Amino acid sequence: LVATQALVGWIVLKRFHSTAWREGSATLLALTVAAAIALVDQTYHTGGDLESFLWRWSLLLAPLPWLLNSTAVAILFLAALTWWAGAAKVDGSHILVMWPLAAAVVPHLIRVMRSQRRGLRAANLQWAIAIFLCVAAGLGLENRVPGLWIVVYTGLFALMVALGAANRRDEDGLWRRPLEAVGGAGSIVLWLILSFDEPWRHIGWNHINTTEKFHEVASWVDVLMAVGLPLAALVAMALLLDRKRDRLAMLWGMSVPVIAVAWPVTAATDSKWIGMAAFNLLLFTVGLATLAEGVKGQNLGTVNLGMSVVAILVIVRFFDSGFGFIFKGLAFILVGIGFLAANFILARRLRSSEEEKS
């Protein structure tokens, strides 16, 4: 540990401008710290369970991303913190402290975004943060009001899509658009879950859990997230997005107004089909609109995204319902043929338009 610390100290003095030296040595230090605590625990048979180890490691890592300007350590730190939160949650501990601790990466994020917004480091860091937020939002929920997670996640994913789209400057490659990728994929999965009736059963203020004990502050954080995230998504869409250029992102943000109506109505009336119907409709509309947008912009990726959404919805609804085996099989094949045909036609059209240009 001392040797690694000395090495990092020397790099701070002499080689701080070199990203390779900085990232490399900082990662080494992060792992050495883990090894040191683990070794002491082993030698003296102390240190309690995995949760306690991850907690001490996360605490010691927290200042390093900012201090050593290291994205790799920031990713390690978020991973360790998430793992700890999961272990602690299973153990029944409160994990509210996760949020202020996670904020330790914010100064590093700001610096990376300022200096190399388009760089690979910024992309990697955004991936880590996006995935951390997806997991942490779920772990952090106290679930006193059943079904609040629906609003929280809808808002979170819409916000990610909006921020990602606002940040994009026509760069290609999915890896450099982590917020859109995670937000979009998360949206599809979430909407599909919400297109079943089960998540809408017994939600809202009429079913507030009174038998278990809850953490007062954590319950309020729930409410704060449920109100704040969708609002933030709306604000981001209104202020940051260009109505023409970012039409697709605006489309995917439709879930926020939908949830703002569907959730309270379902909660008030206790009829789960309202939420379920709303999200079936949303998936279908957004899928078709994405498809249309792709055809108009002659973008194969967008076409396939829209088609996938519609196809998955069709398949899920089909296997959900009581149609016969042969009918389901046929529908499955038809969906496949549809995909193939659309791609074939579009690829031909794309090629001919390119030939026209040349």
Next chain:
Amino acid sequence: VNTKLRLALFVLVALVQLAVAGAAIYRSELALRTGEAFRFRIQPVDPADAFRGRYVAVRFAIDSAPLAEGTTVRPRKPVFIPIEVGADGYAAFGAADTKAPERGAYLRLRAGVVTPDEEGRTHVWVAMPFRRFYLNETLAPEAERAVWAGPRGRREASVSVRIRNGVGVIEELYIDDVPIHQWLAENREW
């Protein structure tokens, strides 16, 4: 942030890192060298930890202590439990209190559930902070098997713990009163 300040901050962080590891070593060494020794009856099982490898999870035969008269304990708050030697020579819990006793060995533990027993006395459940005995990858499962494959279905297993100022550190794991490494070396054939 200029280089000097950054270096100074880093030295501070590095010292904290060393202090965390060092404090754990110091506390444990102090308890091992100067602490009073007790023997706890246990049941070993053999899991693994993603970072720290194989260990024998030590389940203590005693896991709750009666509350001292007139004290109330809240879950997750620290309790102080005096350690006594029972009639069988193994360690036993005294009455739990919210203050450290003035004389004798004691452990500072985190209170779990508080429940009344059949006779109406209140008991506080505790988990020992030392619940693991790290062993070589191959030896850990063998140690568990050794206990469960004893002549009458199960051998006697115990750990010796050194206790000082509320801190306890496991010193050795025993099977039939023989230290584990010695026992495994002598009983290699099965």
